[in-house]
Amino acid sequence: MITKYKVLEIALEVLKNKKIEYSSIDNVNKITFTSKDEMKHPFPHGKYKGIKKDHFTISYGEIWGVEERSMFLDIDADTGEALFITTPHGYIDIDD
Secondary structure, three states: OOOHHHHHHHHHHHHHHOOOOOOEEOOHHHOEEEOOOOOOOOOOOOOOOOOOOOEEEEEEEEEEOOEEEEEEEEEEOOOOOEEEEEEOOEEEEOOO
C-alpha cells in the first residue's frame, strides 16, 4: 500500500499533467483512506466502474467564478493509479 505522502505526490503530478489550475489542496493529514469493505457502492465511473477497491481520496479546490469548489481525486491504495476526479457535476477520467 502506498503512503499518504505518495498520494499527495501523485495528486500534484496529475494536476500538473492535466493542466488543472487549483487554488488549494489537502495536506497529508486530510487525505482519507477507504477500504473496499467500507465502500457502500462500487465506483460509479471510469475503467473500474462497478468494482470496489481500496483507495485514497484527496480534495483540491478550483475557483469557479467567485467561489472555490471542491474536487476529489481517488487514487488506488495498492498501485498508486489515479482513478478519476469527482466534480460537482460528474466525473473526469484520468487517462494516461
